[in-house]
Amino acid sequence: MVKTGSDADPDYHTLAVIGSGFAGLGAAIRLEKLHSGSVVIFERASSLGGVWRDNDYPGAACDVQSLLYSFSFAPSHTWRHTYARQSEIRSYLHNLARDHGLIPRLRTGCAVRSLAWDSNTSRWILDTARGRSTADHVVLATGSLADPSLPALEGIDTFTGPVFHSSRWRHEVDLSGKRVAVVGTGASAIQFVPKIQPVVKSLTLFQRTAPWVMPRNDRPISERTRRRLRSVPGYQRASRAVVYAKREIKLLAFRHPALMRIGEKEGRAHLAHAVSDPALRAKLTPDYRMGCKRILLSDEYYPALAQPNVTVENGGVAKVTPTGVVDAAGGVHDVDAIIFGTGFDTRRLPLTDRVFDGQGRSMAESWGESPRAYLGTSVSGFPNLYLMHGPNIALGHTSVIMMFESQIQYIGRAMKRAIDAGGFIEPTPQAQAKYSTDIDALTEGTVWTSGGCRSWYLDPSGRNSNLWPGSVLGYRSRAVRFDPEDHLVRTSERPR
Known part of the structure; x- marks a missing residue:
């Protein structure tokens, strides 16, 4: 690993990246010319x-087509399905890191406990599992879907069987012949429920809100098509552009909710085709406008729920006993295992409650109930710090990878401006406030605020602080157009 340490900062880097998912790896690769090899990637997990x-x-x-779920600068020609499997995507990320020389710069098993801006040195001090590090610039790429959201259920600690969240799947637990409770009906649940339903004795699904589920129409990608993607100039780029355009057009329905009736008709037909029991169909029919919550894709979910060993309970869970689950109506269900498909804690980015400005105030404290960031990437008062998948970066209609690429372009311009000045950069409070006002204006009247549901898109204040409510092209045009007047650039007083 290339270092530029000193006696005062033996583990100093121009750029520290926290997180090694899509966002972190993409930032480390594309900012290479600016960090000149002095980069470190901190990863709390073992890989x-x-x-x-x-x-x-x-x-x-x-649930986004594989052609869009990769970086434009590193396309893959090996996807085997229209929608890539987890193992394929993880292999893509490993190959990406290997091919771009990131493996020697990756510190696995090295959680960052806190970050503090040192006004005297104009550097970030990182307290990590392996000691202190410092950096001029930090990319916080922990992701907004990193920490599981687990409901605080009465009695859960008394349950005698295995309990786990879908993102912490216990593969050593054999579910064959077991009575299983699944709590939650989010994007993960609709994928794992059809896989475990054939092997369990019984499956009781506890849902608070029925999701809209649309046909997935997944298909294998033939060897001939993969060969064409690999060898025909421009074919992959053109295929990607077609998928991108089709998804961008769908944004119209999110911004004009009345158009969602078209999708709702297809969703109801999809449900009716798979579920003949009118009572079950009524339980699975959403009572809010499509798009208000995340739209899910599956060809297997509804057929699995129609099987005789599956029961769907509305209203969620009231409490847990040592041997079972009590539903909202007081019904008792004896089960051997409980699996949570309850999504993730999206109230704020992980670690932002331990990112401190020069006065010792955390970023989470500065936000309060509603996170805000300029371009969803930089925060006033926190210089040389950049958030990947920050506030208002998530998407409801297409691939967030394209948002990451635009964020990285903005970060590159901001870093260069700071490096050229020999100092540090942050957005002005006025620019950040104006951007937040623009977000609120773009959100007004959309399905996310008028669709009649409560979703993770909205923060506790009721404001949309998670989704970008416009087109990817619209965000890109803002991100790549660096506006110096929106930023404060100060020269560092540390010795050069």
Whole structure:
């Protein structure tokens, strides 16, 4: 690993990246010219991969077409399905890191405990599992879907059987012939439920809100097509552009909710085709506008729920006993295992409660209930710090990888501006406030705020602080157009 340490900072780097998923690896690769080899990637787990390392439950796969779920600068020609499986995506990330020389710079099993801006040296001090490190610039790429969200259920600690979240799947637990409770009906649950349903004795699904589920229409990618993607100039780029355009067009329905009726009709037909029992179909029919919550894709979920060994309970879970689950109506269900498909804690990015400015105030404290960041990437008062998958970066209609690429372009311009000035950079409070106002204006009237549901897209204040409510092209045009007037650039007083 290339270092530029000193007596004062023996483990100093121009750039520290925290997290080794898509966002972290992409940032480390594309910012190479600026960090000149002096980069370190901190990863708390034992290997790289982010969510595609952690989410290895049965049936785990992407719900965005594989042609879009890779970096434009590193396309893959080896996808075997329209929607890539978890193992394929993780292999892609490993190959990406290897091919771009990141493995020697990766510190696995090295959690960052806190970051503090040192105003005297104009550097970030990182407290890590292996001691102190310092960096001029930090990319926080921990991801917004990193920490499981587990409901605080009464009695859960008394349950005598195995209990786990889908993102921490216990593969040593044999579910064959077991009575299993699944709590939650999110994107993970609709993938693993059809895989475990044939082997369990009984499966009781506890749902609070029925999701909209659309046909997946997944298909194998033939060897002939893979060969064409690999060898025909421009073919992969053109194929990617077609998929991108089709998904961008769908944004119209999210921004004009009345158009969602078209999708709802298809969703109801998909449900009716798979579920003949009118009582079960009623339980599985959403009572809110499509798109208000995440739209899920599956050809197997509804057929699995229609099997005789599956029961669907509305209203969620009231409490847990040593041998079972009590539903919201007081019904008792004896079960041998409990699996949570309850999603992730999206209230704020992981670690932001331990990122401190020069006055010792945390980023989470500065945000309060509603996270805000300029371009979803930089935060006033926290110089030379960049958030990947920060506030208002997630998408409801297409691949977030394209947002990451735009973020990285902005970070590169900001870093260069700071390096050229020999100092540090941050957005002005006015620019950050204006950007947040723009987000609120773009969100107004969309399905996310008017669709009649409560989703993780909205923070506790009721504001959309998670989704980018426009087109990817619209975000890109903002991110690549670096505006010096929106930033404060100060020269560092440390010895050069």
